[in-house]
Amino acid sequence: MKKDKISSAVIRRLPRYYRHLDELRRSGIVRISSSFLAKSMGLTASQIRQDLSCFGCFGQQGYGYNVERLRLEVADILGMNRKHTVAILGAGNLGRALMENFPFQSNGFQLVAAFDVDPELVGKELSGTPIHHVDSLEEYLRNDPVSVCVLTVPAGVAGDTARRVAECGVTGIWNFTNVELPQQDMPGVQIEDVHFADSLLTLSYMISEEEP
Amino acid sequence: MKKDKISSAVIRRLPRYYRHLDELRRSGIVRISSSFLAKSMGLTASQIRQDLSCFGCFGQQGYGYNVERLRLEVADILGMNRKHTVAILGAGNLGRALMENFPFQSNGFQLVAAFDVDPELVGKELSGTPIHHVDSLEEYLRNDPVSVCVLTVPAGVAGDTARRVAECGVTGIWNFTNVELPQQDMPGVQIEDVHFADSLLTLSYMISEEEP
DNA sequence: TAGATTGTTAATCGATTAACAATC
DNA sequence: TAGATTGTTAATCGATTAACAATC
Numbered sequence: 089m090k091k092d093k094i095s096s097a098v099i100r101r102l103p104r105y106y107r108h109l110d111e112l113r114r115s116g117i118v119r120i121s122s123s124f125l126a127k128s129m130g131l132t133a134s135q136i137r138q139d140l141s142c143f144g145c146f147g148q149q150g151y152g153y154n155v156e157r158l159r160l161e162v163a164d165i166l167g168m169n170r171k172h173t174v175a176i177l178g179a180g181n182l183g184r185a186l187m188e189n190f191p192f193q194s195n196g197f198q199l200v201a202a203f204d205v206d207p208e209l210v211g212k213e214l215s216g217t218p219i220h221h222v223d224s225l226e227e228y229l230r231n232d233p234v235s236v237c238v239l240t241v242p243a244g245v246a247g248d249t250a251r252r253v254a255e256c257g258v259t260g261i262w263n264f265t266n267v268e269l270p271q272q273d274m275p276g277v278q279i280e281d282v283h284f285a286d287s288l289l290t291l292s293y294m295i296s297e298e299e300p
Numbered sequence: 301m302k303k304d305k306i307s308s309a310v311i312r313r314l315p316r317y318y319r320h321l322d323e324l325r326r327s328g329i330v331r332i333s334s335s336f337l338a339k340s341m342g343l344t345a346s347q348i349r350q351d352l353s354c355f356g357c358f359g360q361q362g363y364g365y366n367v368e369r370l371r372l373e374v375a376d377i378l379g380m381n382r383k384h385t386v387a388i389l390g391a392g393n394l395g396r397a398l399m400e401n402f403p404f405q406s407n408g409f410q411l412v413a414a415f416d417v418d419p420e421l422v423g424k425e426l427s428g429t430p431i432h433h434v435d436s437l438e439e440y441l442r443n444d445p446v447s448v449c450v451l452t453v454p455a456g457v458a459g460d461t462a463r464r465v466a467e468c469g470v471t472g473i474w475n476f477t478n479v480e481l482p483q484q485d486m487p488g489v490q491i492e493d494v495h496f497a498d499s500l501l502t503l504s505y506m507i508s509e510e511e512p
Numbered sequence: 513t514a515g516a517t518t519g520t521t522a523a524t525c526g527a528t529t530a531a532c533a534a535t536c
Numbered sequence: 537t538a539g540a541t542t543g544t545t546a547a548t549c550g551a552t553t554a555a556c557a558a559t560c
Contacts, residue, residue: 167508185393286315296379
């Protein structure tokens with residue numbers, strides 16, 4: 089039975105399901121039961137069946153799940169077939185690392201452009217992606233709307249840059265700056281934070297607890 | 301009343317508390333009530349008082365919390381005063397981005413070394429941090445143990461590299477590879493994942509849901 | 513003193529786990 | 537058919553919220 093409102097706990101597990109199913113597929117495994125998948129992921133079989141049942145009936149009694157079919161279903165649920173476009177704002181170290189190394193394509197995204205202020209970079213291409221000047225951001229987005237902007241600008245201009253692209257109708261911001269973006273100022277824009285510092289401090293807590 | 305076992309939901313909120321308190325302090329605010337802090341963070345006052353009470357009594361009835369005192373308390377809880385050391389494994393784009401831009405110091409960590417296989421990099425320094433050859437990893441760690449290793453190596457060697465440093469007594473791994481490290485193979489090592497792909501796919505889900 | 517706000521206990525809400533009929 | 541395993545309902549567990557006495 090499909091559910092209306094999916095809890096964020098479930099949503100956050102979906103990419104992990106996808107990752108594991110992709111690995112199972114690549115190692116040639118055709119079918120899998122909830123209990124086997126649970127064991128390999130460190131979850132309970134109940135939870136997996138409960139999670140999946142939010143979106144539909146993908147298994148078969150007495151058989152389990154077809155790995156490839158389930159993988160495609162999860163990909164679809166995650167919106168990986170929607171041909172989302174993405175632009176990178178800020179081609180510093182981190183922005184360039186994402187441009188050159190992150191597999192946008194295999195996660196269902198198409199990287200179409202990057203923006204920076206550095207005259208050394210503007211006008212060049214990196215891994216086939218052109219780097220434009222940030223001054224042309226609005227003009228670019230008017231002509232070629234993108235789904236998601238990757239925010240890898242310096243913290244000082246993070247808020248401003250976010251507001252600018254929000255006004256141009258971007259639907260998502262992937263925020264790598266350590267700044268908390270004011271969601272309420274940007275209605276209709278989904279924000280996903282990657283807070284390096286928060287992550288490291290969590291680790292700091294965990295290792296500090298071990299050795300009191 | 302201090303609690304023994306802190307739930308991971310609480311732990312994950314601690315860095316956010318720290319970040320907000322640090323910002324309040326920098327904007328010169330001396331005291332704050334749980335309800336004001338709650339509003340600015342998008343939480344409830346109850347939750348904040350409940351969270352903090354896991355670690356002690358930091359407030360005062362009728363007054364609230366002293367921002368700077370609470371900030372220092374949270375820093376201490378997070379282990380930011382423990383002089384943890386950190387080494388970066390893999391000085392590719394991402395590794396270098398962290399070396400050059402991430403404020404390890406102000407998060408309580410001291411970056412002491414980086415490791416790579418690239419002869420162009422080995423022997424050089426970047427932002428004051430020497431880059432050694434990965435072959436010398438074990439020898440280095442024997443002489444100068446580090447608390448945390450940052451895993452920014454290619455996915456193919458992630459598992460091996462993790463095991464190697466785990467055997468050398470590292471207490472934490474900050475994992476930026478898209479590989480799920482087997483926690484059970486490395487007892488006593490805390491693993492904190494930064495899964496870019498999982499994060500982007502979560503955003504993909506959220507923006508796809510908006511426009512069905 | 514009166515008003516404000518904490519820390520804590522109790523109530524509620526939501527998420528996870530267990531159980532089981534349905535059925536491949 | 538017998539064994540396996542799903543999807544779903546019910547039970548349990550844990551986390552969040554509400555309430556309030558204590559007290560600054």
